[in-house]
Amino acid sequence: MAIVLGPNRYGKAETRVVRVTRDGGTHQIKDLNVSVALSGDMERVHLVGDNTAVLPTDSQKNTVFAFAKKYGIGEIEEFALLLARHFADSQPAVAHARVEIEEYGWSRISGGHSFVRSGTEVRTALVHSDGSDGPESVVSGLKDLVVLNSTGSEFHGFAQDEYTTLEPTDDRILATAVTATWRHRGTGADFASSYAEARRCLLEAFAGTHSLSLQQTLYAMGRRVLEERPELCEVRLAMPNKHHFLVDLSPFGMDNDNEVYFAADRPYGLIEGTVLASDAPAAPAAWA
Ligand SMILES: O=c1[nH]c(=O)c2[nH]c(=O)[nH]c2[nH]1
Numbered sequence: 001m002a003i004v005l006g007p008n009r010y011g012k013a014e015t016r017v018v019r020v021t022r023d024g025g026t027h028q029i030k031d032l033n034v035s036v037a038l039s040g041d042m043e044r045v046h047l048v049g050d051n052t053a054v055l056p057t058d059s060q061k062n063t064v065f066a067f068a069k070k071y072g073i074g075e076i077e078e079f080a081l082l083l084a085r086h087f088a089d090s091q092p093a094v095a096h097a098r099v100e101i102e103e104y105g106w107s108r109i110s111g112g113h114s115f116v117r118s119g120t121e122v123r124t125a126l127v128h129s130d131g132s133d134g135p136e137s138v139v140s141g142l143k144d145l146v147v148l149n150s151t152g153s154e155f156h157g158f159a160q161d162e163y164t165t166l167e168p169t170d171d172r173i174l175a176t177a178v179t180a181t182w183r184h185r186g187t188g189a190d191f192a193s194s195y196a197e198a199r200r201c202l203l204e205a206f207a208g209t210h211s212l213s214l215q216q217t218l219y220a221m222g223r224r225v226l227e228e229r230p231e232l233c234e235v236r237l238a239m240p241n242k243h244h245f246l247v248d249l250s251p252f253g254m255d256n257d258n259e260v261y262f263a264a265d266r267p268y269g270l271i272e273g274t275v276l277a278s279d280a281p282a283a284p285a286a287w288a
Pocket residue numbers: 155166212213214215241269
C-alpha cells in the first residue's frame with residue numbers, strides 16, 4: 001500500500017483590514033475580512049519539510065494590507081481578483097489562488113467621519129484564479145440578511161407519519177436569515193450594481209411571493225435573480241426557517257388571533273437549494 005498526499009491548500013485566513021479613504025474631511029471606509037488559500041506544487045513541504053515553494057502566510061497577510069494602501073479597495077470582487085492573480089502570477093509554485101472576502105457595511109451618521117454598522121448583513125465574494133491567463137471564477141453573495149413576512153405564508157398538505165404533530169396552517173410568520181451566493185458568467189461585471197440588483201431581486205421575491213413553503217420561496221428568490229440578471233447563471237441559497245410559534249393564551253382566558261408568537265431560535269428547519277440557468281456551464285470548483 002502506498003500513501004500519497006491528497007488535495008491541500010494553505011494561506012492566511014481572516015485578515016481584518018479597514019481602509020480609510022480621506023477626501024478632505026469626508027472619509028470613506030471599507031471594512032473587510034480577507035481569507036487567502038494557495039495551492040500548487042506543495043509536495044516537498046509536506047513530504048520532506050522543504051519550504052522552498054512556501055510563500056509564508058505572513059507575507060500573504062502583508063500583501064492584503066499593502067494592496068489596500070496601494071490600490072485602494074473598490075468592489076470586493078475586484079480586490080479579490082487583484083490578490084488572487086497576484087499570488088498565482090508571481091509565485092512559480094502557486095498554480096491556484098482562492099480569495100474569499102466578507103464586507104461589513106458602514107453607513108454615514110453625519111459629518112464626514114462618523115459611521116454606524118449597517119445591520120447584521122454581510123456582503124461576500126469568492127474568487128478562484130489560476131492567474132491572469134488561466135481559468136477564473138467569481139461568486140458574489142450575502143449572508144445574514146434577516147427578513148420576515150408577518151402574513152402571506154402557509155404550510156399544509158405535507159407528508160405525515162406516526163411522529164407528525166405539526167398542525168397545518170394557512171397563516172403563519174415566515175422568517176429567515178438568507179445566505180445567498182451567485183455565480184457570474186465572467187469576471188468583468190459591474191460588481192457594485194450587480195450586487196445591489198441581485199439583493200433587490202431577493203428581497204422583492206421574498207416579499208412578493210405568497211408562500212406555500214419556504215422551499216417555494218427559496219426557488220422564487222433564486223429564479224428572480226436569474227430572470228433579471230443576465231450576467232449571473234447560478235444562485236445557491238441557504239435559509240433557516242426561523243420558527244415563530246403561536247403562544248397558547250387560553251390558560252389566561254385570552255384568544256390569540258395570530259398576534260403573539262414565541263420566536264424559537266433552535267432547532268430550525270434548514271432549507272437549501274440551487275437555482276440554475278439551463279445554459280449555465282458546470283463549475284463546481286467555483287464554490288470550493
Ligand atoms: O416551509 C416549510 N418547509 C418545511 O419543510 C417545513 N417543515 C416544517 O416543520 N415546517 C416547514 N415549513
